[in-house]
Amino acid sequence: MKKPTFLFILLASVISFSVHSADIQLIQNNQQISIEPDNLQINWHKKNQNLLINQAALAINDQPQHAIQLVQSSDNQARWLLKPSNIEVVAIFNESLNLAFTVNEKTAIKRNKPIKLTWFDLAEQATQTLLNPFNEGMRIPTNNKTWINYLSEEYSESNTTQDLKMPFWTTEQNGLYVSYQLITATDNTLHFTPFKQTSNTLLDMQAAHFFTPLNRSQAFSVQISLGDEPLAGAKEYRKWRINHQQAQPLSAKRIDNPEVKKLIGASHVYLFGRDVLAVEDVLDWWGLKDWYFNQSQFTPSKESIKELKSLHQGQDWLSKYHKRLLVESINQSINNTMPALDHQLGNNGIKEQYQAAQQRKAWLAIQARSYLISPDRWGQAISKDMITNLQKVGLKKLWLGLDNWMPAFYQPEVVEQAKKAGYLVGVYDSYNTAIAPGVNDAWLTAQLPQAMREECAIEKADGNKKKGFRGNGVYLNPSCNRDYVENRIKDVINYGRFNSIFLDVDATAMAREDYSVSSDGMNQTDMLAAFNARMQWIATDQHVLLGSEDGNALTTQGIAFAHGMETVGFGWTDPDMKSNRQSPYYLGAWYPDQKPAFFFQSAQVKEPYKTLLFAPQYKIPLYQTVFHDELINSHHWHSDSLKFNNVQMERDLIAMLYNTPAMVHLSRDEANTINAPRLQALKHYQSGFLPIHKQLWDKALVNFKWLDKQGLLQQTTFSDGSKIIANFSEHAMPLTKSVKEHIPSGSILAVLSNGKTIQWRSATATATK
Structure with a gap:
């Protein structure tokens, strides 16, 4: 082997020496990106515009870094090494900018001391709007003080698997949109703080990734792209999912399971009760x-x-x-x-x-x-008379979900009656938390064997077991003891005669590291894979229609529907909502079992939640842009369509505008007659949703825009050319300046590609007219 020449050594030292003081210039298709490798400040030059993609933010364990060993192998690719952390960075500009960070294999990482890579800092002074999928889609003006306080208090230190429903966010800079997709979606946190200037306050946002002993072999990768519309980030993520074989459209799911057709146009109903007599x-x-x-x-x-x-x-x-x-x-x-x-x-x-x-x-x-009446008519949650009344009122498509499998065990014939009526009958099930006998014996899903409680409990980095839901029992690793889980699911389906299951938690992307011996050390990526594998097994092996909570983007395998995206939980610790029984915002008690007030009692939404989470000006269909033709989503079951009386019109119109189904809770007494208010509400929702969803269930949502400056007249467009327009205002509004036709207050107008025109009005808007 020849020794390196003096000239080679001198050249290498010059490159190494000069790297930290020089910007990296990446060029592609007449666009240029400038990167400062020491601090990761990024500028994107496109035509006559200069966008600040990232402010100087780079730090490893809160320490600044120094870049050496720059290698730029082409106009659009560069790599360098950060010191003193020894993390390697690769930047590739190919339509999008891709950044990858890798930990040196010799770097030591302790269980309780991960390496923190702070890489992103929002260019708050250049940014006007943040579009963030903490739910269906939040549209956040970065100078809005209420939003700044809310995100800083409620969403700071959020993770990007469970909290962020899809692994990207988008920022607006003067009409162009910068989107940041986390290719490595696990082990990240987002941090929100106020940025105070002399004259005003702006929203600031940072992002960090954590390298741990369990994920150290995985590079952290992010893709940054430009677009010219608010949905650009969602469309880019949808394309990425398709290219990486992660998307399965409902049309393909219907081929695998023809029962999917029963979901098309169906409203979703939860039935409450668990005992033999009502x-x-x-x-x-x-x-x-x-x-x-x-x-x-x-x-x-x-x-x-x-x-x-x-x-x-x-x-x-x-x-x-x-x-x-x-x-x-x-x-x-x-x-x-x-x-x-x-x-x-x-x-x-x-x-x-x-x-x-x-x-x-x-x-x-x-x-x-x-x-008593005839035993074949008994039942709390589901009964012969209830199914008969659902049919009499004209409800053609329904998903009926029991919160407990015991009602079906009492009345299996009624389950068969519901299926013959064309309905899907499902049951709530979960394998996320295990509790000891005597803690809460009515919580059937958590009654799991002692061996599972001990062997499958997730062990945190500090050596403690991860406490289960609301601090009860322990959270379980989804890959552990699959035989038991599969056998119980088979038996629940068999004895309950269900054609659907709602599997709680699995689709929330609740990724955790597990340091237990039984898991052999499982990282977050592998835990997400375990959730997906369990759901896919149910859908494939059991041939039932599977749904789950949220339907977060990273855990959608096997599910045809999900509950949670259209109205997420909020205000969990607010005393007016949680415990003040005199407050109009009180959500209600969790009893009686056959009709918990929490699910049936009407309540108002208090500020700032009322404005931030339900005002149409702050909503944008990011999730539906990605998933409309892949999985059907509705509200979290804590908040059905009738729960909040002071935002019902807004929620109704958003659901119709985005073409998502209503959810209505029922108990035995709420279905005694065909004129019962909740049955009539279901009938009214069906009149609008069913004919529109029949046309659009397998179509993509491709465009969203405001038809007025205030955001009170909004329009969605689907891939077949169908359009839905919603009027959130208190007055009838003209559709366009050139067309005299008006759309009434609190209503939607659907102009479908099949030639049908459907107008539907929220019952709340009708009642207050």
């Missing part, structure tokens, strides 16, 4: 009351003894409270007297729960038959 099942209240207190095998609750036992027919009156208390007491007593039989270790107990349900129903049908 108040509607009682014929003789006094006779039932006397019978109950004469059953020696029952142990009535203290409340029922105090409130009911001393009451006598002809002397006292049974109120709604008394009737509900009596039915609840009977259900509880029979559940305690006839529990699900103990099952063998490792068995999931689903068969025993089904047998117990059938035993309770059969015993009551004999012992209390004189006081």
